Amino acid sequence: MEMPHCDTCGSRHKSVFCSLSEQEVNNVDASKGCNIYDRGQVIFHEGNRTNGIYCINKGKIKLFQLGSEGKEQIIRFAKAGDIIGYRALLSEEPLSASAEAIEEAVVCFIPKAQVFSLITDNPNFNFKLLKTLSHELGEAAKIITDLAQKPVRERLAETLLMLKDTFELNEEKTIQVKLSREELANIVGTATESVIRLLSEFKKDEMIALEGRNIRLLNIPELTRVANIFD
Amino acid sequence: MEMPHCDTCGSRHKSVFCSLSEQEVNNVDASKGCNIYDRGQVIFHEGNRTNGIYCINKGKIKLFQLGSEGKEQIIRFAKAGDIIGYRALLSEEPLSASAEAIEEAVVCFIPKAQVFSLITDNPNFNFKLLKTLSHELGEAAKIITDLAQKPVRERLAETLLMLKDTFELNEEKTIQVKLSREELANIVGTATESVIRLLSEFKKDEMIALEGRNIRLLNIPELTRVANIFD
DNA sequence: TTAAAAACATGAATTTTATCATGTTTTTAT
C-alpha cells in the first residue's frame, strides 16, 4: 500500500487537525502508521486498550457495542477526516465500542505520545478535541431521549435523515452508504423485521424508493414530519 | 446566603479542580458567584446559551431533556463536586439539557473567561476536562445500547444500581436520593405505571423495600442479575 | 456455475408495554 500523507490529505482541513503547523503535520506523518481495511474488517475491538487514535483517510466505518444478547448496537459512523478511538485514549478506559469498515477504508494510527504532545503544545488542537467530545456528548443525549421516547417508526425516519446528513445524497437522492436491514435495525434499536416492514411502508407512501441496499429519499419534508423533528 | 469558598470546599479535591494552585483557586473564588436553589428550582434551561460552568457545592441536581411530547428524559445527575453546563460551553452550542435541583442545592457559577484561562494555563485541569467528557461519552454509549436492547424490567433494575453508585446507600441500605415514580420512569424510559408495577414486583421478590420514596436495596446480587450486567 | 448461506420479505401469533379508568394515599398550600 502507498502510505497517504497528512500533507496531501484532503480531509485534514475540515478535521480536528486543521490547525496543525507544517512542523506538526510532519511530526504526525513521521509517527503514524496506515492500514487498508476491506469491508467487514475490524479496526479495533471493544474492551481492548488503545495506544493512540485512528484517523480515517478514506472509507466508512461503523462503531458499535455488543449488547448483552450479543446484538450489535451501532453508536455512530466515521468517515474521511473523522477520528475514532480518542474517547478511550483520553479517558484511559478500555475501548467502549468496536470499529468495523463498512466499505474499503484507509485508516491511519497516530500514537498516544504524538496526540498528547499536540494537546499540550497546540491550544487550537486541544480546543478542537474538547469541542468534538462536547458535541458528541450532546448528540448522544439526543439519541438517548429519542430511544427512550419515540416509537420505532419515528426513529427509523430519523435514522434515514441522519444517514443523509452524515453520508449525503447523490444526484438520484440516494443515501451514499450501503447498510443491511439488520444494520439499520441496529441503529434504530429494533428488530430487523420491523425495519423491513417500515421501509416497505415508507416506500408505499412514496417517501423513499428502494433498490437493493440503496435508499433514495424522495420526500424529505414528509420524512422529517414522520421523524417528529422540530428543530 | 454565605458565599462558600473553593478553598474550604470539601469536594474540590475529588473534582475536576483538584489540581488547581492556590493562586488559581483564589482567582476562581474571586470571579465566581453562588446561589441557593430549593427543590424544584431550575438552574438553567435547555436551549439557552451559557457563559460559564456551574459547580455543585452542595445538593443534588437532575439534568434532563424535553422530548417531543413534552416528556422529561433524565440524562444524568450531578452532586457536590460535579460540574454542569461545560458541554454547552465547550461545544459553543446551546445547553442540551435543563438542570433542576432535586433537593436544596448550593451551586457556584464560574465565568467562561476563568474556565478558558484554566484550560490554557493548567494542563492538569485540561486533561481532567478531557477525561470527564470522554468518560461521560462512554457512559452515554452504554445507556444507548441498554435503551435500544434491554426490556423495561432490566433497565429499572439497572437504574436502581446506578442510583446506588451515584448517591450511595445509608446504613439501612436506602438509596440516598428521593425520586418520584415519574422521575424514575423518566430515567428508565418507560411509563410511570410500569415503574410502579415493577417496583411492586421487586418488592414482592424481596429485592427491595419501599417506604414512600425511599428505596432500600435488600438483594443487590439479584438486582444485578435482573439488570443483566456482566461487567 | 452452482450449491449453500445470508439477506430480504411477509403473515400470524405472542409478548411487551402503554394507555385508560378508577380509587387510594400522600403532599401541598391556604
Next chain:
DNA sequence: ATAAAAACATGATAAAATTCATGTTTTTAA
C-alpha cells in the same frame, strides 16, 4: 386543620413491537 392537588397503585384494555414460521431473492464461496 383541611381542602385541593399531586402522586401512588392496580386492573382492564389497547397498541406497539417482537418472535416465529415460511418462502423468496440475493450474495458468497467452492
